[in-house]
Amino acid sequence: MTLRLDLPAPPNLPYAPMAYETLYHEAFNNVLRLYFNRLDNALRGLLAGEGGRYISLPFGAFYDTTDQIAGSTTTAYAITLNSTTLANGVSIVNSSQITFAYEGVYNIQFSLQLANTDNATQDIDVWFRKNGVDIANSNSRFGLAPRKSALDPYHVIASLNYVDSFQAGDYVQLYWCTSNVLAYIEAYTAGTTPTRPAIPSVILTATFVSSVPE
Numbered sequence: 001m002t003l004r005l006d007l008p009a010p011p012n013l014p015y016a017p018m019a020y021e022t023l024y025h026e027a028f029n030n031v032l033r034l035y036f037n038r039l040d041n042a043l044r045g046l047l048a049g050e051g052g053r054y055i056s057l058p059f060g061a062f063y064d065t066t067d068q069i070a071g072s073t074t075t076a077y078a079i080t081l082n083s084t085t086l087a088n089g090v091s092i093v094n095s096s097q098i099t100f101a102y103e104g105v106y107n108i109q110f111s112l113q114l115a116n117t118d119n120a121t122q123d124i125d126v127w128f129r130k131n132g133v134d135i136a137n138s139n140s141r142f143g144l145a146p147r148k149s150a151l152d153p154y155h156v157i158a159s160l161n162y163v164d165s166f167q168a169g170d171y172v173q174l175y176w177c178t179s180n181v182l183a184y185i186e187a188y189t190a191g192t193t194p195t196r197p198a199i200p201s202v203i204l205t206a207t208f209v210s211s212v213p214e
Helices: 022-047
Strands: 059-064 083-088 090-093 097-100 104-116 122-130 140-144 154-166 171-178 183-185 202-210
Touching: 059 090, 083 090, 097 104, 097 202, 104 122, 104 140, 104 171, 122 154, 122 183, 140 154, 154 171, 171 183, 171 202
Parallel strands: none
Antiparallel strands: 059 083, 059 202, 090 097, 097 171, 104 154, 104 183, 104 202, 122 140, 122 171
16 A cells, blocks of 8 residues: 555635626635645645655665675675565666666665685675776775584675765765675575575665765
């Protein structure tokens, strides 16, 4: 069920007569009174404690269900997303470009399921690119301990958020590189005993924060 405010239509004011008429002014005032009463009710609903439930802002929630493995330690790779949970004005283009339909300041949050199957400690770097250009000072390095056994990698979640402004049509991407191809971004299927959900390799959300400051 979609919540909507009862927004009043513009008042249909009667045409004024050539000479003063009391009935005309009473009808005129009644039309305006009804309009402003409905407008006042709508504003009270919007500005009340639960008024935010009527506001629709841009957002996007995405995830990926595949392993993402680097082919080289000297190459940067775009982190891909293949599924959309919910979205309004934010979309994924070309598998990795988080694209904004509306200008604004957005908060971008991600979590990556990292794994290391090597016997040594490894590192994975993750950073942001805006419209194809690296964003300065946006990199983070995540250290991964050696694997627990041949059949049991070391696991850790890499998670953080980043706030930036975007124009309509801009896009942002996550990029990553690894110190060893045995350290990668891993997805897991749903589990049993007990039954539990699958683990996406990537979960990412983008939420509108405010208009762009002038």
